[in-house]
Amino acid sequence: MxxxxxxxxxxxxxxxxxxxAFADSLFNPGNVFGYLQRAGRTAETDxxxxxxxxxxxxxPELNPKLLRTxxxxxxxxxxxxxxxxxxxxxxxxxxxxxxxxxGGSNLNQRELLLAREKTKGNAAFxxxxxxxxxxxxxxxxxxxxxxxxxxxxFTAGGASASGLVSVIQAHEAVLSGRVDFxxxxxxxxxxxxxxxxxFRSLGAMGSxxxxxxxHKACRPMDLARDGFIFGESCxxxxxxxxxxxxxxxxxxxxxxVGASIRCDANRQPSPSEKGEIAVLRDAMKEADLSPAxxxxxxxxxxxRDWVMTSSCRx
Amino acid sequence: xxxxxxxxIVEEVIVQIVPDLKxxxxxxxxxxxxxxxxxxxxxxxxxxxxxxxxxxxxxxELAAVRTPAGLTERLSHIVPHx
Numbered sequence: 011m012x013x014x015x016x017x018x019x020x021x022x023x024x025x026x027x028x029x030x031a032f033a034d035s036l037f038n039p040g041n042v043f044g045y046l047q048r049a050g051r052t053a054e055t056d057x058x059x060x061x062x063x064x065x066x067x068x069x070p071e072l073n074p075k076l077l078r079t080x081x082x083x084x085x086x087x088x089x090x091x092x093x094x095x096x097x098x099x100x101x102x103x104x105x106x107x108x109x110x111x112x113g114g115s116n117l118n119q120r121e122l123l124l125a126r127e128k129t130k131g132n133a134a135f136x137x138x139x140x141x142x143x144x145x146x147x148x149x150x151x152x153x154x155x156x157x158x159x160x161x162x163x164f165t166a167g168g169a170s171a172s173g174l175v176s177v178i179q180a181h182e183a184v185l186s187g188r189v190d191f192x193x194x195x196x197x198x199x200x201x202x203x204x205x206x207x208x209f210r211s212l213g214a215m216g217s218x219x220x221x222x223x224x225h226k227a228c229r230p231m232d233l234a235r236d237g238f239i240f241g242e243s244c245x246x247x248x249x250x251x252x253x254x255x256x257x258x259x260x261x262x263x264x265x266x267v268g269a270s271i272r273c274d275a276n277r278q279p280s281p282s283e284k285g286e287i288a289v290l291r292d293a294m295k296e297a298d299l300s301p302a303x304x305x306x307x308x309x310x311x312x313x314r315d316w317v318m319t320s321s322c323r324x
Numbered sequence: 325x326x327x328x329x330x331x332x333i334v335e336e337v338i339v340q341i342v343p344d345l346k347x348x349x350x351x352x353x354x355x356x357x358x359x360x361x362x363x364x365x366x367x368x369x370x371x372x373x374x375x376x377x378x379x380x381x382x383x384x385e386l387a388a389v390r391t392p393a394g395l396t397e398r399l400s401h402i403v404p405h406x
Contacts, residue, residue, distance in 0.1 A: 074344065134371070134374070134382075139368055
């Protein structure tokens with residue numbers, strides 16, 4: 011069977027930093043939702059609702075020179091990679107056999123907006139570092155430099171499924187034999203007010219229905235749902251080749267035994283039951299599993315979650 | 325503005341971009357590269373110096389600069405009535 015395993019985890023959200031705290035927050039959620047207040051992300055009219063990280067984590071590996079220029083997205087990615095790196099015990103492994111894939115595209119919109127606004131009318135004084143920061147691959151550079159990774163590193167975009175795309179690409183990179191370890195990073199998309207406004211106008215992001223009760227706005231799978239609610243978060247995991255290490259027991263969180271990516275020949279964000287059934291069948295075939303073997307299904311849970319649930323019915 | 329004042333601005337900007345130099349005396353004859361400024365840092369140093377001095381001139385004017393001393397010298401020629 012074509013399989014890899016997951017041996018390291020890192021996560022940060024508005025409600026928790028670190029895997030243990032994150033797990034606890036899932037079962038004991040406090041209220042982290044309110045009005046978005048980060049510079050460049052505030053609304054002109056009804057406030058945007060979401061969850062922002064109040065305090066940035068310390069990243070011991072981050073040197074002061076990088077710290078000066080690192081974006082919020084970069085800082086969170088480094089924190090998650092640092093956690094996952096230590097969790098999997100990657101120090102001492104051959105750096106040529108480690109890869110890193112960042113899931114996401116246009117991750118740095120808010121800070122780029124701030125940089126443009128700061129130098130509006132004085133373009134000559136735009137920070138030259140903008141030329142690096144506007145590319146999502148800046149996260150590849152930041153993380154590989156900080157951790158001495160010299161295997162392949164690139165970004166993979168798949169809209170709201172980008173994190174999962176990065177995991178599947180990491181899985182494929184390990185299965186191909188190119189690397190023994192591949193870190194998949196679900197990068198934080200640092201939305202500016204412009205993206206928030208467009209998502210709201212599109213009906214994708216929560217409207218002003220809960221403007222007076224922001225803590226009630228985030229309600230996936232609920233009849234009164236009102237679109238997705240933005241939350242700052244990032245995660246990383248280490249995908250490892252089975253048998254990659256010659257000695258010592260390795261703790262494995264999970265095995266990845268099947269995956270699939272397909273399109274529906276459709277530009278729109280509308281889901282397709284036919285397409286979803288096709289990828290489910292692909293992945294289960296690769297894993298050599300039948301529906302009776304499946305005990306738990308975790309869905310993406312977008313507004314059209316009925317399509318996903320109907321895709322899963324026998 | 326005299327050359328000494330420009331030199332202090334150059335030093336402040338370099339320390340801002342290369343935090344490792346904070347509290348150390350900077351050898352103005354060292355190259356910016358030897359002081360720890362990579363190519364992006366060097367561009368940023370030039371732009372920040374121009375901004376600090378409100379000089380809206382092309383970076384080409386500073387293309388040949390390699391050292392803090394050279395940068396100070398060049399800027400002092402560009403600043404009006406230096």
